[in-house]
Amino acid sequence: MSEREDLRARVAALRSRRRLQARERVRRTVLRRDGVRCEVAGADGAPRWLVNFCSNDYLGLAQQFGVASALADAAARSGAGGVASHLVCGHTAEHEALERELADWLQVPRALLLGSGYMANLAVVQSLLGDGDVCVQDRLNHASLIDAAHLAGCRLRRYPHADAEGALRQLRAAPGGAAMLATDGVFSMDGNVAPLRELAAAADAEGALMYVDDAHGVGVLGPEGRGSVAAARLEADRVPLQLVTMGKALGGYGAAVVGEAALVDHLAATARPYIYTTALPPALAAASLAAVKLARREHWRRGKLAALVLRLRRGLAARGFELMESDTAIQPLLCGEDARALAMSRALEASGWWVAAIRPPTVPEGRARLRITLTAAHSENDVDGLVEALERARDEVDGAPHRHGSLQ
Ligand SMILES: *Cc1c(COP(=O)(O)O)cnc(C)c1O
Secondary structure (H helix, E strand, O other), X not given: OOOOOOHHHHHHHHHHHHHHOOOOOOXXXXXXXXXXXXXXXXXXXXXXXXXXXXXXXXXXXXXXXXXHHHHHHHHHHHOOOOOOOHHHHHOOHHHHHHHXXXXXXXXXXXXXXXXXXXXXXXXXXXXXXXXXXXXXXXXXXXXXHHHHHHHHOOEEEEEOOOOHHHHHHHHHXXXXXXXXXXXXXXXXXXXXXXXXXXXXXXXXXXXXXXXXXXXXXXXXXXXXXXXXXXXXXXXXXXXOEEEEEOOOOOOOOOEEEEEOHHXXXXXXXXXXXXXXXXXXXXXXXXXXXXXXXXXXXXXXHHHHHHHHHHHHHHHHHHOOOOOOOOOOOEXXXXXXXXXXXXXXXHHHHHOOEEOEEEOOXXXXXXXXXXXXXXXXXXXXXXXXXXXXXXXXXHHHHHOOOOOOOOOO
16 A cells, blocks of 8 residues: 555545635636626526626726727638747737737837736746745735746745835845846735835835736726826836736736836747747737727726726715725725625625625635626616625625624
8 A cells, every 4th residue: 555645535625625614616607798797607507697796807898899800800810729839930910019019008118928917927937037036026916926936946025015115125135146026016806006116116226126917907007008007107117027918908818028128038038938838819919909909099998997986985985885995996895704705795696796705815814805896898877786786785694784894
């Protein structure tokens, strides 16, 4: 008999632990999508329509006619696949046009397309840092940035959330070797914006390279939707590298690393998650090009989104909900225990509203939440309806009449 641990037994044990902790994750099958309305297969198999408040399609571009037809037209020309990596024969005119448009929009010398935001973060850190270097990160950074530091084999030092002093301390505590200061621009589960000016000053003072993952900021914040760096009025050269994702506000799929020419070119020549993978299908690049043009031009989308955010916050505050400090499209409601977040999410679904419960390890222990996301495709009626449904759900979950402020 081998003393080796049995992997299947381990998997089964972990699974039952997730079940006990109300931490199982289930996928829902969307049968049809019509703007913010989704027909979803129910647990009992019966399909039903829900108003979706958990997508990242912040500008409502995923089904926009011009974007979808750019995809279809390019697919008719170039087909479905990327056919090879960029460095072999996968780099097309569609990719080239999108990279140029992104660089022009974000006022940077270079943009490089990658398969996804997750891979782009792996690429940036893996190609620039190694043994003996340090990557200093916000405690609440996206998982892909944390994984990237592990892949790079550099030291990873985390500082308290949004604490530029803490970042400076961590940089000072790790002299020698090269340093990168990496932060989300907008935090994906909290919705707040990083203190980018203070962080850039800390990076400058310690000779560290600043990298901003702006997955949730680009398209939404700043002039022309140029993102959280532009909104903080930081010159592009203060932040030598930024991540732009196409899967969120731009309504498509894929990502780009943008910034200084020499750094971006180094990624293209050396980053393993760039070299050893198939190019993004050109049709997706064509769709994103159309989306970027709309995002730049159609300011009304950002205006409408901002007005809906304000309306939601006012409605919730008036009903005694405690809000988190966010003025972005991400508006979380803290629930505390996992089971409570799940119960709220289920009660909302029963009345036709889809808001995902986010639980550890995606968020810290005891900080489970409903992550409400708004889009320019929602209406005022949708938002008002959600606020009322949230109040009813809280009464149902906590027992009516609710204790004021019990849902923090
Ligand atoms: C979604 C997200 C990513 C990953 O982007 P994908 O294109 O979905 O892989 C990276 N960073 C942050 C902060 C994100 O929210």
